[in-house]
Amino acid sequence: MTKIVKLLILASMFIAAHASAALTIEITQGMEGAIPIAVVPLGWRGTGAAAPENIAAIIAADLNRSGRFESLPDRDLVAHPVTAEQVKFQNWRMLNVDNLVIGQLEETTAGQYSVQFELFDVFRGKRLTGATIPAPARDLRRVAHYISDLIYETLTGERGAFNTQIAYVTSSGNSKNKSYTLLVADSDGYSPQTILTSKQPLMSPSWSPDGRQIAYVSFENKTAEIYIQEVLSGSRRKLASFKGINGAPTWSPDGRKLALTLSRDGNPEIYVMTIDGGDLRRLTNSAAIDTEPVWAPDGKSLVFTSDRGGSAQLYRVSVTGGPAQRLTFDGKYNAGADISPDGRKLAMVHGEGGRYRIAVLDLDSGLLRILTDGQLDESPSFSPNGSMIIYATGAGNREVLSAVSVDGRFSQRLSLQAGNVREPVWSPFGK
Amino acid sequence: MKYTLGSFIVLALMLVISGCSSKGGSMDGGAGIEDKGTGADGGAVTSGAAGGSDYSSYSLTDPNSPLSRRVIYFEYDSAEITDSDQELLVMHASYLFGNPDQSITLEGHTDERGSREYNIALGDRRALSVQRILELNGVAAEQITIVSYGEEKAAAEGHSDAAWRLNRRVELVY
Numbered sequence: 001m002t003k004i005v006k007l008l009i010l011a012s013m014f015i016a017a018h019a020s021a022a023l024t025i026e027i028t029q030g031m032e033g034a035i036p037i038a039v040v041p042l043g044w045r046g047t048g049a050a051a052p053e054n055i056a057a058i059i060a061a062d063l064n065r066s067g068r069f070e071s072l073p074d075r076d077l078v079a080h081p082v083t084a085e086q087v088k089f090q091n092w093r094m095l096n097v098d099n100l101v102i103g104q105l106e107e108t109t110a111g112q113y114s115v116q117f118e119l120f121d122v123f124r125g126k127r128l129t130g131a132t133i134p135a136p137a138r139d140l141r142r143v144a145h146y147i148s149d150l151i152y153e154t155l156t157g158e159r160g161a162f163n164t165q166i167a168y169v170t171s172s173g174n175s176k177n178k179s180y181t182l183l184v185a186d187s188d189g190y191s192p193q194t195i196l197t198s199k200q201p202l203m204s205p206s207w208s209p210d211g212r213q214i215a216y217v218s219f220e221n222k223t224a225e226i227y228i229q230e231v232l233s234g235s236r237r238k239l240a241s242f243k244g245i246n247g248a249p250t251w252s253p254d255g256r257k258l259a260l261t262l263s264r265d266g267n268p269e270i271y272v273m274t275i276d277g278g279d280l281r282r283l284t285n286s287a288a289i290d291t292e293p294v295w296a297p298d299g300k301s302l303v304f305t306s307d308r309g310g311s312a313q314l315y316r317v318s319v320t321g322g323p324a325q326r327l328t329f330d331g332k333y334n335a336g337a338d339i340s341p342d343g344r345k346l347a348m349v350h351g352e353g354g355r356y357r358i359a360v361l362d363l364d365s366g367l368l369r370i371l372t373d374g375q376l377d378e379s380p381s382f383s384p385n386g387s388m389i390i391y392a393t394g395a396g397n398r399e400v401l402s403a404v405s406v407d408g409r410f411s412q413r414l415s416l417q418a419g420n421v422r423e424p425v426w427s428p429f430g431k
Numbered sequence: 432m433k434y435t436l437g438s439f440i441v442l443a444l445m446l447v448i449s450g451c452s453s454k455g456g457s458m459d460g461g462a463g464i465e466d467k468g469t470g471a472d473g474g475a476v477t478s479g480a481a482g483g484s485d486y487s488s489y490s491l492t493d494p495n496s497p498l499s500r501r502v503i504y505f506e507y508d509s510a511e512i513t514d515s516d517q518e519l520l521v522m523h524a525s526y527l528f529g530n531p532d533q534s535i536t537l538e539g540h541t542d543e544r545g546s547r548e549y550n551i552a553l554g555d556r557r558a559l560s561v562q563r564i565l566e567l568n569g570v571a572a573e574q575i576t577i578v579s580y581g582e583e584k585a586a587a588e589g590h591s592d593a594a595w596r597l598n599r600r601v602e603l604v605y
């Protein structure tokens with residue numbers, strides 16, 4: 001009997017290890033008025049029978065995920081042109097697609113490829129943009145995301161954020177034996193890479209502005225400590241290990257400082273520390289909880305959570321300290337803010353009527369808009385182009401990631417096949 | 432430190448009151464109230480010692496000992512300790528006072544609602560409430576370590592009121 005149980009446990013661990021390979025994405029709410037586009041499978045010239053990656057499928061999925069486009073299903077493609085001369089615009093006009101993407105993937109030498117694409121305006125019969133990009137096999141997905149960015153920017157005028165990454169934390173196991181993992185994946189959930197595993201909680205990842213390092217909180221020594229880790233090499237160093245809370249690290253826009261929460265003086269306060277650990281300055285001084293600092297894009301002020309007014313609300317303080325200004329007034333609970341890249345919006349956890357949802361405050365108008373429909377939504381993070389917010393939500397008995405457009409009209413769910421996923425943070429633009 | 436002082440007085444008062452009401456035999460609880468004006472510390476210590484017997488020789492491993500109760504529960508978004516839990520903490524304080532080489536870790540926890548770092552702060556505030564009662568009752572600051580896990584280490588899985596109630600806690604870890 002025990003043997004069978006042990007075998008079952010081993011088997012389930014094996015399945016779990018393999019099932020956690022990738023995030024899957026499910027679009028949960030569509031967007032009216034999405035631009036119809038046809039992305040034709042790229043022509044293939046190489047030694048193998050089939051291309052090593054389906055570049056067109058990656059591009060189509062990216063564009064669909066933005067909520068701004070609706071790609072034509074493969075079965076509706078009336079033709080498979082590879083070059084501009086092969087395009088018959090009247091066919092595509094009849095399908096009511098506004099834009100057409102074609103191209104070719106060529107194996108130039110063993111393991112080395114060249115990706116060529118062109119984007120057309122179907123109604124005007126005009127080529128809008130195109131490029132030829134060389135890449136080794138391992139970079140082909142990135143090249144596809146890069147092409148998605150070019151298409152998105154050409155057609156919307158806004159920079160694309162497909163060739164970016166998300167960092168997030170997962171936990172698995174029961175309350176007696178838990179395992180925590182910090183991962184980095186492409187923005188479409190593919191290619192997840194574990195950068196840290198621990199038996200103790202991992203929390204609050206934050207990207208450096210150049211996307212090369214991540215700061216986070218680890219309890220691996222049975223107390224909260226802040227580390228900075230290089231994403232590529234995995235090398236890391238401990239930055240803060242004061243008595244009490246060492247929490248909520250976020251990188252300054254110039255990359256030279258971290259804002260963080262320390263309770264070394266008795267209760268949680270906001271501090272700014274230089275990355276070399278040399279200089280530490282305290283910004284807040286209240287008897288209440290002050291935590292979760294985030295930087296304004298100009299680096300001149302920080303927004304943070306405080307319950308100094310009796311319940312958790314968001315405040316702004318100058319980077320030089322001084323009095324804090326209250327920013328949120330709607331709802332009993334507003335916490336865990338992120339600031340949009342243009343500095344004009346705040347995303348937050350908004351608690352009202354026993355529900356915790358993601359809301360966005362327009363700082364110019366003061367209007368608060370609730371974007372999500374969960375019970376326990378948390379950890380909102382803006383995409384670097386400000387168009388989407390990724391956040392953590394419950395689905396059944398599990399935690400999963402969701403993304404919603406900033407106007408709330410389009411949403412999608414990203415779920416791991418096993419375990420709980422949380423604390424997503426969107427990387428800056430790739431360099 | 433405003434918060435500390437305010438809560439300190441409130442807690443000291445609550446302690447004195449609970450000290451008086453809990454044990455009918457100890458009539459010298461009034462001395463604690465008198466003392467409070469000149470030094471709240473001394474007043475609370477007096478009341479704690481008067482409120483119960485000496486627990487310093489109790490066994491930490493005896494499941495029937497009151498010291499085997501090592502979890503304090505809290506209301507939502509609150510760090511307030513109930514009267515009965517204050518009595519329990521006074522017993523633990525008595526044990527620690529009599530065993531100055533014994534250390535204790537206070538682990539603060541919250542339920543899963545709200546943002547994670549705010550919950551770290553809230554768990555810390557709960558652990559500090561417990562620490563204050565222990566210190567008011569004679570435990571040396573050096574004996575106590577505090578760590579807040581916020582919502583990161585739930586005692587009960589699930590998303591119900593019942594699970595949340597079990598997760599809003601401070602664990603006394605000897």
